[in-house]
Amino acid sequence: MATMREVALRAGVSVKTVSRVFNDDPHVLPDTRRRVQEALAGLNYTPNSLARTFRDGRAPVVGVAVPSISDPFFAAIAGGVEEVASRHDMSVVVTSLGEDGDRERELVESLLQRQVGALVMTPVAADQSYLARWAARTPVVVVDRPARGVDVDCFVEDDLGGARAATAHLLARGHRRVAFAGDRESVPTTANRLAGYRAALEEAGLEVDPRLVQLGASDPDGAAAAARRLAALDPAPTALFSSDARTTMVLVPALASRRMAVTGFGDFPMASMLSPALTVVDQDPAALGRRAAERAMRRLDGSVEGAGEHVVLPVRLLERSSCRPPDRLLELFPWTVPAGAERVVWSSAPSGAPTAPARG
Template sequence: MATMRQIAAAAGVSAKTVSRVFNDDPHVLPETRERVEAIMRELDYVPNTLATSFRSGRPSVIGVAVPDIVDPFFAEIARAVERTARDHDMSTLVTSLGDDPEREREVLEPMLRRQLSGLVLAPVGEDQRPLAAWASRTPFVFVDRAPGGLTADAFTQDDFHGAFEATKHLVGHGHRRIAFIGDHLRLPTTAERLRGYRAALAESGIEEDHDLIALGADTPSRAAAALAEVLSIRDDAGAPAPATALFSSNAVCTMAILPALAGRPLPLVAFGDFPLADLMRPSVTVVVQDPESLGRLAAERIIERIQHPDRRFETRTVLPVRLLERDSCRGSV
């Protein structure tokens, strides 16, 4: 029986292209597809995924577990894992963890019992030590959020400097009463972004006002309450001292707070882009992340771990982020 490499050699293409033809990837040129499919039929090619399973001792499936598969950021991570897995004749199994850290292990263990080739995980809990037994025999790669209490590969983004630059950007527009709107400090991403916000204020000589930090703003009702809170602050003399600008720590909080901002010309910078952010009036200035790279790199690392189980790898990689200025931070103080 022919192998993928033999098909590729006969067709004059790469093994990855053969995999894409077999998986009906629409990006393969029609003439290339026809040539590869003709050779597949001629040589009676069947992908040898069973051999991969026997060699590795587990099915050729990569698990993906993220807080919410509907969230555009995590959905793009899952899509990138799926594309990379498909290029290597592997499939994916995707689940949403929800937002309750107590249920993280409960959701993950049924998936891990399937003897996955590896797991890409964006955790919701602070402590992943209960997963150590699984991680000892299944490659784990963490994305967006580094693991707590567990040594494993992780691909994260520069939360601290992204928040630092966002806050400094608002300071540069003349703002000194900048509110931080976030979800939960148990998430390392939120904690690091708050640290970056505080560092930017300190470098700018602005004294931190704890009343300007509003957490738990991950639903429209809670976001509206957080906004009302930072806009109703008074100083020690009783005079109004509201926030004049907002830094939102993630796209979920940003989308939750936008309805409450309707009709309010309050400058805003958001960590994380989101659908239609560039089409809103005003368009939303964002710290741009790269979920596609996170998912692709995580899947590639799992494949490398399978192919080279004894090789040393970098356990943590931090990807850069960048500020994309639009109109929402240009309001007047």
């Protein structure tokens, strides 16, 4: 049975180019595409998952490990992985890691011990150095959060830029007391978005008031406590930036009786149907999953070699109606009924290209 390397040799191209043609990448020159297609046909090349299992000792399966498969964001990542895996005649096994990190190694190594072909994961623990011995044999790609202590491919979104834009959007509407609410600062996405929030304040010439930063607000009790603490401040904040969709969803009922402009990092079902409709930094978790799975496939077929790469994908700010100026906050209604349209008011610079290699 012909291999992709044999196809590449006959066509006079790299293995990476063969992979791109096989996966119908539009960015291949017509003459190159023709030569590769002729080589594929001449050698009767077909991907054979069963043969790959016997040859490499790996199952035609991609393992996916995320904090919670019930979270729409991580479910979309898994869906993106599955979309790519199916095109390569591979199936997907998904496991939830939780958020405290205590069982990450146990659960991830349980997946890897099944000899999966590749692993796509969102780290939750403080250290992933245990992956080094596995990554030497099995492609490992992390998404949403970088890995620590190991050099693997990493696909994240523009957390700092999106948070800075969302906070600056509130400042541009005249708010000067803008609060921050989020998960733990030990979570890399929260830390990066907090840095973006602080950068926007500093760029506007405002001091960062530590009392306005409310962490641990990602569950109902934490959100309610954060809302009470913010309301007790004098002067109280007139606006708030929420650093992730889970925090935003539990903050909505806590803020129902308060007049406050809000932006949130991450869209979620019904965000556009609230009144006021919620302004959000829009992410594309399915694209994260697809990009991660595509990189894993290229590692598997040998078309990508060398050190892990760190890729930052762009985000955009969708303006809806939840960001009114301080003197118009009384026009806001409780967060209950459909209202408002949306428009894109900011986008990250197009990226998706590798920057420096990911480092632990």
